[in-house]
């Protein structure tokens with residue numbers, strides 16, 4: 617049953633994240649899943665398939681793909697069935713406003729048995745690494761909304777958050793030799809008490825740009841597919857240096873998928 621918690625704003629302020637049940641229905645989840653599978657199978661033009669691994673395993677085909685990035689909004693299915701679906705728009709209007717731009721999406725296809733983890737990080741650091749970067753203060757208003765396409769739990773590598781830690785500082789991340797990307801120093805990460813976020817397919821978790829989060833590997837026999845969309849209030853776009861990002865919602869209404877001339881060139885992590 618679709619539900620944005622009544623106290624979602626309080627949870628977001630106090631804990632830095634909250635869960636939304638059934639933000640997309642089973643039919644939409646299946647459509648998005650098939651579309652991601654098609655993009656991977658065809659290595660579709662304009663999408664970035666991330667095949668980085670840290671364990672040196674040689675994998676072929678879909679299992680080799682860690683994530684699919686869509687910075688150019690090239691898919692009607694992803695745009696219509698996920699990004700501008702009715703409940704997602706309701707969430708975005710409540711949390712971001714009536715004029716919302718989208719930074720990008722990244723889809724994590726953590727395959728059964730071989731799916732690697734994601735190290736502890738704060739998204740804000742990945743988007744604005746230098747403390748002197750004037751865009752950082754605007755990007756702390758960006759919202760990450762991650763939708764599960766499988767049931768995700770401790771067995772198949774669900775996301776973990778640290779309630780309340782978003783109220784603290786942006787931490788200088790480190791690129792370890794065996795790290796898939798820069799991460800919060802490991803000695804700091806061992807001191808926190810993480811909260812796993814199990815979800816059913818179609819549920820979403822929404823978090824603050826300064827939230828510490830990670831996900832462990834997937835040793836199970838089940839896949840763990842899920843994808844994040846990152847949005848920003850339109851009034852922040854100039855300060856964030858992202859006035860080229862397309863509108864997802866304008867005047868409270870979902871927008872059509874941007875055409876070629878409106879698309880930005882792909883850059884950044886998402």
Ligand SMILES: O=C(O)CCC(=O)C(=O)O
Nearest residue numbers: 724734739829831842844
């Ligand atoms: O899906 C995952 O395991 C990682 C997601 C994540 O860290 C992110 O979207 O920032």
